[in-house]
Amino acid sequence: MSETLNYWLVIVGILFVLLNIAAFLIWVERRMLALWQDRLGPNRAGPFGLLIILADTLKLFFKEDWIPPFADRHVFVIAPAVIVISVLLSFAIIPFAPAIQIVDLNIGLLFFLGMSSLGVYSIVLGGWASNNKYSLLGALRGASQMISYEVFMGLSLMGVVMLSGSFSLRTIVEAQKDYWFVLLQPVGFVIFFIAGIAETHRLPFDIPEAESELVAGFHSEYSGMKFGMFFIGEYLGITLISSITVALFFGGWLGPAFLPPLAWFAIKTAGFILFFILLRASLPRPRYDQLMEYGWKILLPLTLLNLLVTGGIILFLNQP
Amino acid sequence: MTITQSLFYFLAFVAIFSSLLVVTAKNPIHSVLYLILTFFTLTGEYILLNAQFIGIVNIIVYAGAIMVLFLFVIMLLNLNVESEPQKTNLMKFIGIITGGIGLVVLTAALKSTDPSNTVVIQEVDMGLVKNLGQVLFKEFLLPFEIVSILFLSAMVGAVLLARKETK
Amino acid sequence: MSSIIIIAITAIVVLYLGLYKVKSALLPVSVLGLLGAAASLVCVWDKNISYFNDMLVFNNYAIAFSILLIATTILIFLLSGNYFEKISSNVAEYYTILLFALSGGVVMVSFQNMSMLFIGIEILSVSMYIMAGIKKTDSASNEAALKYFLMGSFATGILLFGIALIYGATGSFNLVQIAGKASEQPLLFYAGVIFMLIAMTFKVGVAPFHFWTPDVYQGAPTLVSSFMSTVVKTAGFAAFLRLFGSAFTSVPAIWTVTLVVMVVLTLLIGNITAAFQQNVKRMLAYSSISHAGYMLIAILLLGQASPNAILIYSVAYSIASVASFGVMVAVKEQKGSDDLSAFNGLGRTNPVLAFVMTVALCSLGGIPLTAGFFGKFYIFGVAIAANYTWLIAIAVLMAAVGIYYYFKVIIAMYLRESENSESIQLSLAYKFVLIFCIMITILLGIAPALITNIL
Numbered sequence: 001m002s003e004t005l006n007y008w009l010v011i012v013g014i015l016f017v018l019l020n021i022a023a024f025l026i027w028v029e030r031r032m033l034a035l036w037q038d039r040l041g042p043n044r045a046g047p048f049g050l051l052i053i054l055a056d057t058l059k060l061f062f063k064e065d066w067i068p069p070f071a072d073r074h075v076f077v078i079a080p081a082v083i084v085i086s087v088l089l090s091f092a093i094i095p096f097a098p099a100i101q102i103v104d105l106n107i108g109l110l111f112f113l114g115m116s117s118l119g120v121y122s123i124v125l126g127g128w129a130s131n132n133k134y135s136l137l138g139a140l141r142g143a144s145q146m147i148s149y150e151v152f153m154g155l156s157l158m159g160v161v162m163l164s165g166s167f168s169l170r171t172i173v174e175a176q177k178d179y180w181f182v183l184l185q186p187v188g189f190v191i192f193f194i195a196g197i198a199e200t201h202r203l204p205f206d207i208p209e210a211e212s213e214l215v216a217g218f219h220s221e222y223s224g225m226k227f228g229m230f231f232i233g234e235y236l237g238i239t240l241i242s243s244i245t246v247a248l249f250f251g252g253w254l255g256p257a258f259l260p261p262l263a264w265f266a267i268k269t270a271g272f273i274l275f276f277i278l279l280r281a282s283l284p285r286p287r288y289d290q291l292m293e294y295g296w297k298i299l300l301p302l303t304l305l306n307l308l309v310t311g312g313i314i315l316f317l318n319q320p
Numbered sequence: 321m322t323i324t325q326s327l328f329y330f331l332a333f334v335a336i337f338s339s340l341l342v343v344t345a346k347n348p349i350h351s352v353l354y355l356i357l358t359f360f361t362l363t364g365e366y367i368l369l370n371a372q373f374i375g376i377v378n379i380i381v382y383a384g385a386i387m388v389l390f391l392f393v394i395m396l397l398n399l400n401v402e403s404e405p406q407k408t409n410l411m412k413f414i415g416i417i418t419g420g421i422g423l424v425v426l427t428a429a430l431k432s433t434d435p436s437n438t439v440v441i442q443e444v445d446m447g448l449v450k451n452l453g454q455v456l457f458k459e460f461l462l463p464f465e466i467v468s469i470l471f472l473s474a475m476v477g478a479v480l481l482a483r484k485e486t487k
Numbered sequence: 488m489s490s491i492i493i494i495a496i497t498a499i500v501v502l503y504l505g506l507y508k509v510k511s512a513l514l515p516v517s518v519l520g521l522l523g524a525a526a527s528l529v530c531v532w533d534k535n536i537s538y539f540n541d542m543l544v545f546n547n548y549a550i551a552f553s554i555l556l557i558a559t560t561i562l563i564f565l566l567s568g569n570y571f572e573k574i575s576s577n578v579a580e581y582y583t584i585l586l587f588a589l590s591g592g593v594v595m596v597s598f599q600n601m602s603m604l605f606i607g608i609e610i611l612s613v614s615m616y617i618m619a620g621i622k623k624t625d626s627a628s629n630e631a632a633l634k635y636f637l638m639g640s641f642a643t644g645i646l647l648f649g650i651a652l653i654y655g656a657t658g659s660f661n662l663v664q665i666a667g668k669a670s671e672q673p674l675l676f677y678a679g680v681i682f683m684l685i686a687m688t689f690k691v692g693v694a695p696f697h698f699w700t701p702d703v704y705q706g707a708p709t710l711v712s713s714f715m716s717t718v719v720k721t722a723g724f725a726a727f728l729r730l731f732g733s734a735f736t737s738v739p740a741i742w743t744v745t746l747v748v749m750v751v752l753t754l755l756i757g758n759i760t761a762a763f764q765q766n767v768k769r770m771l772a773y774s775s776i777s778h779a780g781y782m783l784i785a786i787l788l789l790g791q792a793s794p795n796a797i798l799i800y801s802v803a804y805s806i807a808s809v810a811s812f813g814v815m816v817a818v819k820e821q822k823g824s825d826d827l828s829a830f831n832g833l834g835r836t837n838p839v840l841a842f843v844m845t846v847a848l849c850s851l852g853g854i855p856l857t858a859g860f861f862g863k864f865y866i867f868g869v870a871i872a873a874n875y876t877w878l879i880a881i882a883v884l885m886a887a888v889g890i891y892y893y894f895k896v897i898i899a900m901y902l903r904e905s906e907n908s909e910s911i912q913l914s915l916a917y918k919f920v921l922i923f924c925i926m927i928t929i930l931l932g933i934a935p936a937l938i939t940n941i942l
Contacts, residue, residue: 072347072349075349075350075353105372106372106448106449107372107373107376107449110373110376110377110380111376113376113380113384114376114379114380114383114384117379117380117383117384117385118379118383118384120384120388121356121388121391124388124391124392124395125353125391128349128391128395136395139395140392140395140396143388143389143391143392144392146388147385147388147389150384150385154380167449425678425681426678428674429652429674429675429677429678430675432672432673432674432675433655433656433672433674433675459540460542460602461539462538462539462540462542462543462603463542463600463602463603463606466491466594466603466606466610467606469495469587469590469591469610470591470606470609470610470613472499472587473583473584473587473588473591473610473613473614473617474613474617476502476580476583476584476587476617477580477584477613477614477616477617478617479580480577480580480584480617480621481617481620481621481623483577
């Protein structure tokens with residue numbers, strides 16, 4: 001009985017923490033951006049402006065929940081939910097600590113790839129259902145960008161799978177006892193991280209939104225909590241990519257014993273989240289065709305080469 | 321009825337219902353959405369058969385990539401209810417008769433099948449990644465490799481057809 | 488097996504030659520590669536080697552058909568000359584795709600496992616969908632490609648469904664094992680057989696699944712049509728016979744009735760529609776449907792002589808088709824049309840071309856002293872051995888209709904006046920191919936024993 005209870009506690013706890021992190025990140029991002037851009041950022045409401053989170057959330061909840069009359073109602077409503085659901089489902093396979101993991105699937109990594117490939121529907125359907133040309137343009141860009149980057153996102157992870165011999169994230173983390181996979185798979189790590197930025201369509205790869213050309217891209221017509229869902233989905237996506245990176249390449253919960261495993265995981269993940277924000281603060285957005293060319297002509301060959309070399313070396317070392 | 325059985329019937333019902341909606345939906349985008357739903361139910365069926373790899377690949381490849389391309393193309397073509405060509409009643413009638421005969425034949429064939437002797441039950445773990453890899457790279461190595469010719473040919477052709485002629 | 492590797496590598500080499508703009512080397516390299524592939528096949532004659540858990544088995548049947556496919560491809564390549572260059576500047580890709588298609592054909596004639604059958608058919612079909620549409624600015628070519636693609640992929644789906652049902656009934660993809668377990672789940676097995684029958688008859692263009700054939704053959708560039716009507720059709724029939732001859736022999740009753748109806752329909756529709764065509768290319772397309780009907784007789788009445796009959800018929804039909812399509816390309820290039828009227832007076836302006844066309848059409852029609860006569864002769868022999876006299880009566884009647892419409896072209900060439908009397912200039916390779924085809928046709932018409940007993 002206590003086992004089942006424990007199980008449910010983990011699920012509810014993870015859900016609670018994640019949603020709070022997503023909200024908390026609103027404040028973190030704005031403060032950090034301000035720091036890096038030599039501004040003050042939100043500093044009025046509460047200590048360090050922390051209550052801005054509450055204010056923002058309340059604002060989103062009480063805004064008029066408007067569905068444009070020219071929109072496709074059902075699809076318009078479904079679209080923002082898709083991204084939140086698919087990202088939250090991905091968290092099910094992440095091993096936060098030895099005892100804190102919702103389910104250890106033996107196809108865990110593939111499950112993550114499958115769920116992240118569903119996130120694109122949110123953009124495509126949201127953009128299409130808005131029945132607005134800027135939204136549609138954003139949606140088309142989003143679809144091609146995410147499909148392209150998904151290809152080598154999956155391929156770049158296969159090096160890790162070869163090294164650990166498993167798709168299960170727990171096994172992958174445990175296989176990094178001696179050294180982190182980032183040392184053995186530096187190329188795989190860099191490519192995965194770039195693809196991860198593109199998958200979460202964060203700056204510099206926020207082509208589907210591109211506020212300077214497309215108003216707000218695929219979510220131009222969204223307001224209130226539906227917009228909030230896209231917003232939260234984005235922050236959850238950042239957290240997801242950061243924690244997957246940590247689990248796959250940076251040893252997950254492993255670390256010196258003076259801190260508990262969960263703390264190690266949290267610290268490493270927080271580092272990557274900050275890196276996401278730093279990228280936003282420092283890099284300009286590439287042109288759309290440059291993005292696609294960079295993906296197909298540079299990253300894809302590199303990924304395949306990485307896969308070939310990794311496979312070759314493993315084969316060579318395992319020779320009887 | 322066990323949980324697996326009731327899940328199976330539920331998924332099967334949703335699969336059939338949503339695939340009927342794929343055909344009857346007036347808006348092509350809605351058709352695609354129902355098709356995606358159908359793929360999800362099929363993934364569920366795969367997982368009930370303990371074929372986890374196929375199940376998740378079904379989501380990654382079909383639901384995640386191919387259906388997005390479908391949406392992409394439909395959006396670019398701007399298909400909608402008005403521009404959909406309608407079939408004549410004669411065509412519909414013929415289609416129903418032909419499909420109905422096919423249904424009768426398949427139902428008869430499946431009904432006579434002895435379900436206790438299927439391949440899946442003999443090897444429960446057949447669908448796991450490890451076993452699938454063993455089969456794919458040992459027994460079915462040649463088809464696996466020869467498929468590369470197919471992909472290469474299709475890729476060369478796609479580039480050939482899509483590229484602008486300089487002449 | 489080594490032949491498949493050689494063909495695939497040749498294709499890739501040709502692709503690279505195109506990248507480095509070595510246009511003049513494309514044809515020689517392709518032909519050399521194909522000759523190498525044929526030689527590697529000759530080396531394993533009578534050896535019966537099976538590869539990779541019986542995925543492919545190169546018995547004499549497979550080798551004979553593979554060599555036929557390769558030889559036909561060489562002839563078509565030699566005819567191509569600068570034909571493709573007129574369509575576009577990406578000539579290397581055309582050779583590459585045709586070579587890939589050929590490797591798919593070789594897989595199709597040598598498969599021993601259903602998964603290989605599927606992959607072979609897919610390689611061949613996908614390549615052909617592309618080749619049908621290479622005239623990008625020509626709407627007929629676009630229509631041909633799209634129609635072929637949509638219908639072909641639907642047929643592939645049915646094929647897969649059939650394979651899945653048969654796997655469900657027998658638990659195996661291997662032809663021999665399938666034959667052994669055919670009676671375990673009879674109804675499921677029968678349903679699978681019928682599905683595969685539908686798919687295979689679609690791929691070889693048999694009525695009532697023939698609707699794509701005329702449009703695709705007419706819309707595609709003529710040389711591609713000739714590839715489709717020879718290599719694709721031969722590979723399709725060889726695979727058809729290999730599949731039904733080994734895996735499904737134990738349940739003939741279930742599919743012979745269906746097939747008899749198809750044969751009769753195909754013979755009637757193909758021949759009678761062809762008689763009404765005014766466009767020679769479209770007429771040849773319909774006549775290729777009718778030829779599929781004749782070849783189907785040998786599959787319908789599976790017997791000892793069936794493989795041989797199909798082989799002889801394929802050889803005669805392929806060679807004659809290449810010659811007739813070759814003449815048509817030349818005529819179309821000069822007169823800008825392939826209607827019947829374009830052939831008027833060809834006998835006076837170009838006696839050689841007219842003679843080649845005459846012999847090729849006689850062979851297609853089954854006139855004695857040509858290879859086509861023995862093709863039909865052996866097919867009918869199979870039918871007589873199985874006591875299907877009424878079927879032969881229909882087939883002979885339809886062959887007479889065939890002779891009627893073939894002679895329409897011959898009459899136009901020799902008895903009608905042409906508007907201009909310029910003769911058509913042909914390159915050496917072109918002349919060689921045409922003359923070679925005619926020599927083979929006549930040689931086999933006089934001495935059929937050269938190939939009648941090799942299987």
